[in-house]
Amino acid sequence: MQEEKLKELLDSLTLKEKIGQLIQLSGDFYSEDEALKVGPAGKLGISPEMVDLSGSVLNVIGAEKTKQIQESYLKKSRHKIPLLFMADIIYGYKTVYPIPLGMGAAWDPGLVKESYEAISDEAKASGLHVTFSPMVDLVRDARWGRCLESPGEDPVLNSRYAKAMVEGFQKNLSENEGIASCVKHFAAYGAAEAGREYNTVDMSERRLREEYLPSYKAAVDAGCEMVMTSFNTVDGIPATANQWLMDDVLRKEWGFDGVIITDYAAIAELIAHGVAADEKEASLLAMNAGVDIDMKTACYSEQLQPLVEEGKISEKKIDEAVWRILKLKNKLGLFENPFRGASPQKEAEEFSNPTHHALARKLTEESMVLLKNEDKILPLVPNDKKVALIGPYADSKSLIGLWAVHADESNNKTIQEVMAETLDKEHFRCAKGCDILEDLSPLGDFGFLFAGAPESDEEKRARLAAEHQEAMETADWADVIVLALGEHVLQSGEAGSRTNLRLPEHQQKLLEEMKSLGKPIVLLLVNGRPLVLSETEPFADAIVEMWFPGSEGAAAVCNILFGKANPSGRLTMGFPETEGQLPLYYRALNTGRPLATSTHSSRFMSRYTDCSNDPKYPFGYGLSYHTSVLSNLKLSTDRMKKDSCITVTVTIENTGDVSGCDVVQLYTRDFVGSVARPILELKDFCRVVTEPGEKKQISFVITEEMLRFYTKNMTFASEPGRFGVYVGLNSVDVLKAEFELI
Numbered sequence: 001m002q003e004e005k006l007k008e009l010l011d012s013l014t015l016k017e018k019i020g021q022l023i024q025l026s027g028d029f030y031s032e033d034e035a036l037k038v039g040p041a042g043k044l045g046i047s048p049e050m051v052d053l054s055g056s057v058l059n060v061i062g063a064e065k066t067k068q069i070q071e072s073y074l075k076k077s078r079h080k081i082p083l084l085f086m087a088d089i090i091y092g093y094k095t096v097y098p099i100p101l102g103m104g105a106a107w108d109p110g111l112v113k114e115s116y117e118a119i120s121d122e123a124k125a126s127g128l129h130v131t132f133s134p135m136v137d138l139v140r141d142a143r144w145g146r147c148l149e150s151p152g153e154d155p156v157l158n159s160r161y162a163k164a165m166v167e168g169f170q171k172n173l174s175e176n177e178g179i180a181s182c183v184k185h186f187a188a189y190g191a192a193e194a195g196r197e198y199n200t201v202d203m204s205e206r207r208l209r210e211e212y213l214p215s216y217k218a219a220v221d222a223g224c225e226m227v228m229t230s231f232n233t234v235d236g237i238p239a240t241a242n243q244w245l246m247d248d249v250l251r252k253e254w255g256f257d258g259v260i261i262t263d264y265a266a267i268a269e270l271i272a273h274g275v276a277a278d279e280k281e282a283s284l285l286a287m288n289a290g291v292d293i294d295m296k297t298a299c300y301s302e303q304l305q306p307l308v309e310e311g312k313i314s315e316k317k318i319d320e321a322v323w324r325i326l327k328l329k330n331k332l333g334l335f336e337n338p339f340r341g342a343s344p345q346k347e348a349e350e351f352s353n354p355t356h357h358a359l360a361r362k363l364t365e366e367s368m369v370l371l372k373n374e375d376k377i378l379p380l381v382p383n384d385k386k387v388a389l390i391g392p393y394a395d396s397k398s399l400i401g402l403w404a405v406h407a408d409e410s411n412n413k414t415i416q417e418v419m420a421e422t423l424d425k426e427h428f429r430c431a432k433g434c435d436i437l438e439d440l441s442p443l444g445d446f447g448f449l450f451a452g453a454p455e456s457d458e459e460k461r462a463r464l465a466a467e468h469q470e471a472m473e474t475a476d477w478a479d480v481i482v483l484a485l486g487e488h489v490l491q492s493g494e495a496g497s498r499t500n501l502r503l504p505e506h507q508q509k510l511l512e513e514m515k516s517l518g519k520p521i522v523l524l525l526v527n528g529r530p531l532v533l534s535e536t537e538p539f540a541d542a543i544v545e546m547w548f549p550g551s552e553g554a555a556a557v558c559n560i561l562f563g564k565a566n567p568s569g570r571l572t573m574g575f576p577e578t579e580g581q582l583p584l585y586y587r588a589l590n591t592g593r594p595l596a597t598s599t600h601s602s603r604f605m606s607r608y609t610d611c612s613n614d615p616k617y618p619f620g621y622g623l624s625y626h627t628s629v630l631s632n633l634k635l636s637t638d639r640m641k642k643d644s645c646i647t648v649t650v651t652i653e654n655t656g657d658v659s660g661c662d663v664v665q666l667y668t669r670d671f672v673g674s675v676a677r678p679i680l681e682l683k684d685f686c687r688v689v690t691e692p693g694e695k696k697q698i699s700f701v702i703t704e705e706m707l708r709f710y711t712k713n714m715t716f717a718s719e720p721g722r723f724g725v726y727v728g729l730n731s732v733d734v735l736k737a738e739f740e741l742i
Ligand code: GLC
Pocket: 059, 088, 132, 184, 263, 264, 494
């Protein structure tokens, strides 16, 4: 629709119709049966009239369903403005990819972009217009359950992924391609104090700008159409009411002119935060902050009209919000075709598109991290030794993690099923051994969803004893034990904060019992965050971190176990020795008493008296079946002018006996600044495939822009001085060089 027509449409709307465009409601409000709407509407406190005027739908997806809702909505609508359908398609829809923390470990934005193009095609065919993704909150505290959804702890890597995901989802929206993306959660939700869900976030503006904001800005710069406000406070003001964040930074500084939507019920939560006395004041604060869409409360629907009538909000302000929403609907072509991509036939094609599963398989293989491989026990040779696959994840389809809510995991193959395709009966047996959790009560009222068949305590005890017995016998029969353990799906993800990140005691006990049989043990971990493996690692000869791996997880992990794929995953969030170290991150300041170099007596240094300062597995770490060596680090100059750059070259040699991929990582350090600077900062990285014995020269370019930071007076600039350059296959084992920025 031409913009002037769109403007005429806006001007033709009544105030109630305008306010309707600012409301997002869930699917239960759009039931064909009017009576069914009364319940949800009453519960929410929204008038039926405003329900019929609402402008977007939360978490409804499916070609038939979205078409049916759109059709009946438009029939009743005077203004004929189509509904926007939005849902959480975070890391896959029907084909599910690894959780983003696993995708991050692939260090492969290119493949992620391709994968998100495929995700976009599936979701578009199901009538989706906007996805609440990418989630690019920086995460440094593994106690927080939503580490699962983030690419990791580094601003540069998260920014690369933000760009790749936005471009993958949106393609060329104006050409009726892709779906709109919504970057979240703006801002710094991942810094919730103590890793406790929805907790306070409080940090300096310098840290916010330097570490937590870049990935959101990368999404905005990539053309992301929407931004979602986070639940948390930023400098004491909840993001949803934070005018500095939403208007000064996002709209004025970054030039974002898209749509801002709240997180779920976040406007009403301003009351609990204590910044609004009631829903009217909460609505005023959110509107003044620049929030366009109120997700799932009655605040905007019931309070905006009185606020306009009382002159506390201008109708112009309302118009600006409605205009942004109309522009998005227009950009998606909804006025010409309200059903856009929704097509049952196209759905069937996309859901069964073999390239999607091939992409998922490749990305899943690249996401898995080989943490340990004592005596090169891996890869296993098929049908060489007798393999016992044991554990609650041995034959489980629950491999897609918490935020793949629209997928059907019954289509997933289990590790047992795939392994049985690879090994013959003489060389393969499987037994469960134990439940993922013995007690589901910590999972709260969702736990019952996973309770399985009802059983008495006595029946449960008998079942567990029999399963345990079978597992021990199966392991006793075997030459090699593959043990598939990990987190329950509800232990990670939203509202999954935990203070104990170790395997459940009964899983640990099973591992130790297996070890007592004196056979090599390969531990497979299915989890959504870094775990504390200090007491677990000694009992395993090899450890494969497989995350919640998605639809292709079983196939991918078997390819890795049997050497069809050489693991190349490298952690993008370190694994702590213990929870007490958290938050823990590599990009840390040196402190005045650094353990490594302080001249104080051994006690009076920045350290713990009962634990190392270091992670058990650092950022950038991962093993492969080949080995590689870096050498010959060279800089094109050791004195760099501000208007020039430095070329960094390094040689990588595959010293192993199989081809493989490494992630060569470039870090710098600014030794002296007007503010203290991190001991290491990732600046660039690349994946390098080499054949056995092959040498390759890799080069990076360091520009002056890469050396900028928020200086003492908060200008974003570089400062002259000495810099370190570090190149490694992880963040610890690095080659070093120095240069002077003059
Ligand atoms: C949830 C999440 C957010 C999600 C939204 C809609 O509470 O915080 O990430 O997009 O609600 O489901």
